[in-house]
Amino acid sequence: MTIELGGAALPSLTGFRVVLGIDAGAALFALLIAAFLPGSARSGDRQLARRPIARTFARTGRRLRR
Numbered sequence: 001m002t003i004e005l006g007g008a009a010l011p012s013l014t015g016f017r018v019v020l021g022i023d024a025g026a027a028l029f030a031l032l033i034a035a036f037l038p039g040s041a042r043s044g045d046r047q048l049a050r051r052p053i054a055r056t057f058a059r060t061g062r063r064l065r066r
Contacts, residue, residue, distance in 0.1 A: 001015030011019075 001012050001018065002009040003012045004010075
């Protein structure tokens with residue numbers, strides 16, 4: 001998958017296509033693995049998300065930002 005040009009070996013078009021195909025396959029495999037990684041949510045955030053909004057702000061003392 002190389003060609004000779006002026007005494008130097010250079011990658012051919014087929015070589016570039018093979019490497020591009022391997023890299024595309026590796027990227028898809030990495031995407032597949034990343035799709036199954038769990039998210040990073042703190043346990044306190046999960047509990048706040050389950051409560052009604054009015055009670056959450058009353059208990060925490062937080063104000064809505066505008």
